[in-house]
Structures are given as structure tokens and as C-alpha cells.
Amino acid sequence: MKRICHLIFLILLLNLINSCSNEDDLEGNRENSYSPKKETYYFYVTFGTMPSLYASLHALSHNNPTYFSCERINTFDVNLFPSNITFLYGDNNPNKISARDMMKNRIMEINRMEPNSVFEFFVDDLRSRLGYDWFVAQGIDSSKVKVTLLSDGTATYNNFFDYFYNPSQGNAKWDDVASEINNLKWNSVDKLITPKLAEYQSHDWPYYMSTLPNYTYFKQDKNLLETQSSYIKSQVMNMKVKNISPLDLLNSLPLEKQNLFYNLTKFDKQKFSELFKKSPKKNLIIIGTTNSSAQEQYISQVYNEYSNEYDIFYKPHPADKDYLDYEKTYPGLILLPAQMPFEVFVWSLIDEIDVIGGNQSTVFMTVPVNKIKFLFAKDSESLFKPLNLIFKDADIEWIQ
Template sequence: MKRLFRLFLCLALLSGTAACSDDEVSQNLIVINGGEHFLSLDGLARAGKISVLAPAPWRVTKAAGDTWFRLSATEGPAGYSEVELSLDENPGAARSAQLAFACGDAIVPFRLSQGALSAGYDSPDYYFYVTFGTMPTLYAGIHLLSHDKPGYVFYSRSKTFDPAEFPARAEVTTAADRTADATQAEMEAMAREMKRRILEINSADPTAVFGLYVDDLRCRIGYDWFVAQGIDSARVKVSMLSDGTGTYNNFYNYFGDAATAEQNWESYASEVEALDWNHGGRYPETRSLPEFESYTWPYFLSTRPDYRLVVQDGSLLESSCPFITEKLGEMEIESIQPYEMLSALPESARKRFYDMAGFDYDEFAALFDASPKKNLVIIGTSHGSEESARQQRDYVARIVEQYGEGYDIFFKPHPADTSSAGYETEFPGLTLLPGQMPFEIFVWALIDRVDMIGGYPSTVFLTVPLDKVRFIFAANAESMARPLNILFRDATDVEWMQ
């Protein structure tokens, strides 16, 4: 039997596989599962089926040692028929089996795979990183350097990283024009190539576990690229990366009002649950919006197996609705700061990250270490009027007067701000940082050297230790945009300046 089975497989490799069309069936070809060459199922004990379309009687053979699944029939008549499939629960590692369907002179190989019950977010064999916002791209870049597995990377904001500085195990795609974001055509081409690559990997490694790191606002990619192509969802570990304030603001907009929160949750849940998550073959993709948008889905998805929401601070997701409070307890939320992820990397990996981002760590570390004083960083803003520019200058003058004796003061201008160009002359002892510098990376990399930070309300405050934020140019916490208003409402050590 083993010799016959091996013969079937060798013949199959020579003869190729069948596609599904009436013309091909008439040419004495056998079509399995509508032209699919594999069936991917989770680790639970379950039943399924395999469809067969054949122009003549057919037979199927499996290896004698594959006892973890059973087929209701090993042969069948011409035309359409179905083979019932039953699987035992998988107590160990992922497993797969090769079947050989024969009809006349045609032999078609068919791969059956079953995932492991215990696979977690740190178990993937291949990682895919698909990001559109700056914050998710930075998260993805740090995570890529935390392991040694193959990575397939796309980021829309091409200026975030230099593709040439990624490790060799990463296959990187971004905009052809490095001064601009990826175009819609480039994103669509990238999606086609990524989906092709996923099927290629699955064909070569049918028990592979995939890790997907993607913006939470584009989380439908986890379904469209994997499940809709036949990959069982249990083999796809999806980390939905916070887009920054958008994650918290969307949650509040959808679920903050007790009058509509439960209805909204159920509506978004029904959209997700209408998809075929436990199918045995290809299923149509969702009707994705431009840039694969799925803003309303991540919160419910994080209650499903193998989906988690990665945020800076999960406590900033708030609602006055008891139903949503209960759902928050069901959501898989990982609160982790990028600077924590960065500091956990080996020194060589951190250096690689700085090279990817074009950040000269040694230069800025030397600036901070140039004197024995503590280091204070002021965050500036952009200006639409001379009054706004004058107000910023007054804030800076106040900080210099208040802290200049005990601190070296660094001012980070907004990239569009030109009014601060003369600050180093006007305020002796102040150092003007480059406006175009990747400021988040600057702060995360040197957080142990930053003793105090403050300035105009900024999303940077979401990603630094709160005890280092000591002054904010605002009237109070309530005057700031969500979620900064929640983050600082109980901050007793912040000096409010207006």
C-alpha cells in the first residue's frame, strides 16, 4: 500500500493538479473541492467534507499511518459526490496528510492539515507585517527584530524606514517613491503578491502557523488574505496594532454612549460572524473599503480566538454602558509601550532598528550627556497665525526661566514650524532638535536620559512614562482631546500652563 501511495504522489507531481471548469472535466480530469488543493482545519475534533467532481469512477488513497482522520468512502461514481471527513482532536503539534485522488489516468494530490490546539502568538513560523499608520509601522518594525523567523513586510508610509536596512530574512515592500505614501495601485499589487506568497508557503509547509501584525483599522486583512484563501483561522495569529488616538476615539464614538453602544456592538459583531470562519475551502473575500479599512471591527474581533488588540494603555478604552464594560473583560487586549518593546531587544537589534529609521542614536545620546545637568524636552506645535507663534515663544521663555538653571533644555519643533529657527540664539543654553527627526524613536531610545518632558498636547504622551510628563500647554485635562483627557485627569504632578 505504501508503495502504491508513493507511486500516486510521484505521478501526481508529473501530471499536475486539476482546475475546476466544465471543459477540463470533459477532458478526463478530476476536480477536488472546487479546484482547491488543500483543506486546513483547526485542532478540534470535528467533521468536514471533500467534494469530488469526476468524469468517471474515482478512488482515493491515504497513507496507512494516518489514523487521526477517517474518510466515509475511498471510491465513488462519475459526476459529483462528497466524502465525509472526521478528525480526532489534535493533542500535539500541527500535522498534515497527503491524499491521492485517481480517476482514469488523472491523479490529483490533496493535502489535509490540522493545526495544534496550543499555538499562541509567539508560535508563528512566518510573520506578515502590513501597516499604514506611523505608530503601527513602528510597532511592527520593533517586533520584526524580536525573532529570527521569515518576515514579509509592507508599510504605506515609505519614509518611516529604509528598506535597505532591514535584515535579510525580511522581504520588504513599500512605495516606489520614497518621498510619498504608497498609491492605491501599489497597495493592490502588494495585496495580490502577499496573498500569493501565503498560498505558496502553505503549499510547501501545510502546517505552518502565520503571524499577522496589522493596523487595527485594517484588521479585515486577517480574514481576506488567510481564511478566505482556505487557511484555517486557528493557524493565523493576528495582532491588531493601535493607530494611536484613533483606536481610543473610535471606541468611544462607537460605544461611549450607553443609548447606542450595545446596538452598535451587536451590529459590528453580526458583520464579522456572517463570515465563514470554520469552512472547509475557499470563501469570497469581504467587500473591503479603500486601504482595506475596517474601523468598526477590531473591538469585537478581539473577543474571537487568535485575535488580540495591541495598545499603549487598555485602561483608556472607556464606556458608560455596562454591556460594553462586560465586553471589555472579554476582549484580548495587550497593553505594551513601544519603548518597552525597544528596550527588550538585544543591543544589536536596537541598533538595526535605529538604522532602519535613519536615527543616529550616538549623536543624540552625546547631546544629552554633554553636561551633568538633567535633560528637559519641550514639544512644539505648528502655527496658523503670528499669535500662535508668539504664544509658543512665551511658553518656551517661561520654561527656560523656570527650569534653565537645573536642566539642559531641548526643543522639538513641529516639522512645519519655522518660527522657532532662532530659539538657540534667543534662549542661550537651549538646543534645537531637527524638526523632521522621527521624534517617537528619539524619545523611546533615550527615555532613560529624559528627566522631564512636556509641551503642547501630543500623542507622544501616550508612549512615554507618565511620571516624566511634568508640564502641558493647556488649561486642564478636560480641555485636551481624547484619550489624553483620560490619561491626565488624575495626574497631580502636571503643571498646566495657559
């Protein structure tokens, strides 16, 4: 009996020792399999108004370390960006070499100091090759870089139409672009020398690039891309497009972040809301354009036709210098700030705006069609793409 008890004791002791040994092995495996956390760094580089709005709204949707640069710096009060966002000025214009090098040097520094880090890069679709030039061409593994192309607005659709609408021209153009992109050194581990400023111009690249791994395309609706080529239509199906507008991004943010966005864009909703309420008349907003010999004639026609029924507000284009005398020429007409992003104005006050009209603009892509009363154009077919499709059957006044 004693022998049996002794044997049982030995068996239990051996099991206990093995159990401890297995736990030590497990802890050892855990330690050996541990790898440092992969930090994700966000870089935003934009030039046009629409991509800048896309970028700023997306930047507010996360708390990762972020670097932000845009050509139109007056769009934002950069002092209000959250602490995780570093705004890079360079020469106050990212189209300058020093600003470009500032961004590229920071990318390389992160990659050198934190080799496990990964990158999210957001850029205008018209400069889509920056996702290659600023990362892969500097020796960074392309699998570590996720690129999101941001629609420039109407230019996205006009360029596609010009390049790919005609089947014979479009098919050859698509294959030429594909060949040009695929012939780049995507697996290079050596830093390459890129052209001085050529990297900024790649208007025909974004459509094919959005078919590549780790590339995504933000645009309002890829179904508005026009082509008569069945081949191009099949290629469009391969584009990784997220049909989303800046307004969609804005509405997806918590209310606190939405208010921060309005503050960033220096927009005072209450100020304009009170301005609308000063008169019992309904309001009408005219969207201006750059210097145009016909523009004042258009404004005169709208003023004479609608000023008895509506309060007239005029939003000048930032590059237009002829609007300064309009308030004197047209009594009661109210000028809106030229530098204000009109998209923000419309999104914030859309329920209080009665009607809008004017020169064709990207902003009309995010305005309900039933708010549009007139356009300065012959007909829908004469409009920029994709406005020609959006207003094809719209009941509006055509002023020419």
C-alpha cells in the same frame, strides 16, 4: 531433552521474527504519519508611527520569513533589516493599490506553493479588516491565520470613547459591528472580490474583532478604554488584549537587537547625548504639532518662562513647516529632526531628559508622568483619550 531444546529454539526464533516485524510496522507508521513542517510566514502592514514601531520591534524578535510594508517609509533604513525580512515598497506607500496587490499576491503564492504554511499578520487596529480581506476573502482558511491588531495610539481610545461611551448608542453600535463582522463569509473557499480601498477603513471593527478566534490586540492598557455601559464593559472583558507598549517590546529584545532597532530608525543616541552635555543647564523638550495658530505663542511663553533655567529643544511635527525660523526667533533654541520618531528619542534618552512638555501626543503614553512639566491644554479633561486619565491627578502646568 533434545526436543525441549529444539522447542525453546523455535520459540526464540519466532519471537525474534515478530520483533523485527513489529519494528518494520512501527517504522511504517512513522513514515505514514509524517507531515511536512508547517512554516510560519509573518506579514506586517502599518500606517501610523506607533503601529510601525510595534511591528518593527516584533519583527526583530524572530527569524521566520517576513514581509514588511509601512506607509511612513522614512522611519526606517530598510537596508538594515535582517535577511529574513523583505521590505515591500510598492508605490512607496502601502495605501496604493499596487502595494496592496503586491502583498496579497505574495500571500496567495505562499498559500498555493506551501499549503501547509500558516500566517501571522500584524496590522494597525484602524485597518483591522485587512486580516479578513487579505486572507479569508482570498479563500485562505481562517484557522491558518493569526492576526495581531496594533494600537494606533490615542486614536484607539478616542474612537472607542466616541463609539461606545454612551450606553444606548454604544450597546447598539457594538451589536451592529458584531453582526457586520459575523455576516462575512468566514468559511469561503472561493476568492472574493473586495472593494478597491474600503478595506483600509474599519475604525470601529478592532474591538469586536479582538474577541474572535486567532485575534489578539496589542495596546498599552485596555483598562483605559472608557464607557458608562455595563454591557460594553462585559464585552471588553472578552477582548483578547495583551497590555504591552512598544517600549516593553524593545526592552524584551537582546541588546544586539535593541541596537539594531536604533540603527533601523536612524537614531544616533550618542549624538544627542553629547548635545545635552554641551551646556551645564538642564534640558527641556517641547513637542510640536501640525500648523497651529497658537503654537508659536505657546513656544514663546515656554521660552520666556524657562530658557534661563533650561536648554530648550523643539521637536517639530513632520507636517509642520512654520518651525524653520524658530532658531532665529528664539536664540539658543535647538531644533530636533522633524522626521525622527520622537518615541525612539524618548525611550533611548529618558534618563538624560530632564523635562518634556508640549502638544498632546501619543508619545506621552510611554513617558513617565514625573517627566512632564507642562502641556498645551486647558486641563486633563480636555486631553485626548486616554491622556485625560493618565494626567488626571498630575502636578503639571497647563498652558493655554
